[in-house]
Amino acid sequence: MTRQRVAAAFALVGLGLLSWGSYLGLWVAPPDRYMGDVQRIMYVHVPTAWLALVVFTLAFVYALLFLIRRTWRWDALHEATLEIGVLYTALLCIQGALWGKPTWGVYWAWDPRLTTVAVMLLSFAGILSLRHFLDDPLRRASWSATATILASANVPVVYYSVRWWNSLHQLQSTPKTVNSAMVEPLRINAFGLLALTIALIMIRSWIAEARRRRDLAPPLPEIEA
Amino acid sequence: MTGMIQGGWEFVWAAYGITGVAMGIYIASLWIRWKAEDKSE
Numbered sequence: 001m002t003r004q005r006v007a008a009a010f011a012l013v014g015l016g017l018l019s020w021g022s023y024l025g026l027w028v029a030p031p032d033r034y035m036g037d038v039q040r041i042m043y044v045h046v047p048t049a050w051l052a053l054v055v056f057t058l059a060f061v062y063a064l065l066f067l068i069r070r071t072w073r074w075d076a077l078h079e080a081t082l083e084i085g086v087l088y089t090a091l092l093c094i095q096g097a098l099w100g101k102p103t104w105g106v107y108w109a110w111d112p113r114l115t116t117v118a119v120m121l122l123s124f125a126g127i128l129s130l131r132h133f134l135d136d137p138l139r140r141a142s143w144s145a146t147a148t149i150l151a152s153a154n155v156p157v158v159y160y161s162v163r164w165w166n167s168l169h170q171l172q173s174t175p176k177t178v179n180s181a182m183v184e185p186l187r188i189n190a191f192g193l194l195a196l197t198i199a200l201i202m203i204r205s206w207i208a209e210a211r212r213r214r215d216l217a218p219p220l221p222e223i224e225a
Numbered sequence: 226m227t228g229m230i231q232g233g234w235e236f237v238w239a240a241y242g243i244t245g246v247a248m249g250i251y252i253a254s255l256w257i258r259w260k261a262e263d264k265s266e
Contacts (some may be wrong), residue, residue, distance in 0.1 A: 011252075022241065031229070038233035041240045048244070087251055091244050098240040102233040196248075203255050210262035 001183050003202065006136065009200035025185035032106025038102045042182070045095040048188040050090035051197050053155060056124065058201075060152035063145035072212055073205075075141040080204035082128050084197060089121040104168060114118035114162040120158055123151040137215045 025043030032039035059081035065073035096114065097107040108114065127147045134140035157164075163173050171177065178186065 012243070019265070026241070034229055036230040036233060038230055038236055040237045044241055044244050087247070089245075091247055094243055095240045100234050100241075103228055200255065203226045203259055207255070207258050207262050214262075214265065 001108045003079065007202040009196045013213060014192050014196025014199060016193070017188050017195060019192075021185045021192055024188065027181050029185050030179070040080070041095060041099040041176075043185045043189050045092065045099060046186060048088050048092045048095060051193050052085055052192055053093055053159060054194075055085040055088060055197060055201075056120070056152065056155050059085055059124070059148050060155070060166055063148035063152075066141055067143045067149075072137075072141075072209065074204040075137075075145070076208035076212065077201065078141070078145060079208040080132060080201045082124055082131075082144070082148065084162040084200050085202055086128055087118065088093045089124070094119065109168055112165040113158070113167050116154060116158045116161045120151070120154050123154065124148075129150060136202075137212050138200070155186065190194050191220030 004143050021043060025040055029040070029043070030035045059078055062074045062078035062081060063070070068077055093114075096117075100109070101107050130147065131140050131144050134143065159172070161167060162169050
């Protein structure tokens with residue numbers, strides 16, 4: 001099986017699971033005792049949060065591996081995880097705002113969880129834009145890997161912020177903390193987004209590898225006849 | 226009064242809709258960039 005088929009299989013499994021999990025979350029799972037139907041945002045918000053943290057943790061690992069091994073493959077995976085992590089974190093903020101308005105009364109509050117997530121989004125988006133400004137592939141890879149390692153210090157702070165400080169945001173939702181009827185759609189969507197994320201990282205890293213090959217060996221100018 | 230928030234489906238649809246559209250646009254952008262790189266190689 002070619003790598004394209006592996007990526008396509010992960011993408012199809014991911015999209016299938018996400019469709020099924022969202023159907024269960026929107027129409028089958030019961031409404032929350034206090035938040036009512038608004039709580040259904042959880043089935044998309046919580047998997048997005050989990051995967052954003054997982055993807056940025058992977059970005060840290062790939063950045064470290066690039067600096068230790070100096071292999072271009074790790075740089076391509078680093079770029080892929082940066083871009084996908086920024087996308088997921090931006091979506092996380094939008095979903096959170098849409099959940100916050102009917103439950104807290106505001107779209108945004110400078111709460112410890114929200115603030116640390118905003119710092120995470122801005123720092124990794126900054127690293128991603130830094131990569132676009134640097135033309136030299138080695139400098140681009142080394143500088144952004146170092147910046148990712150520094151920015152990654154905030155990732156565990158985001159996770160533990162609701163425990164360390166008195167936060168408006170609820171504690172982490174896990175299968176142990178939510179009603180059993182709500183666990184199934186949450187779990188299905190989490191595995192669906194994981195499978196889709198694997199496919200997206202694979203494809204985005206191929207694009208990064210192709211760009212780096214072009215940067216190191218630009219195509220020769222055509223000779224006029 | 227039950228203490229439960231009533232309604233709010235517009236926020237639910239907005240969250241799922243924005244997520245779905247954004248993911249669709251990103252997947253399409255990946256496909257276009259991948260094909261462009263494939264062509265230039």
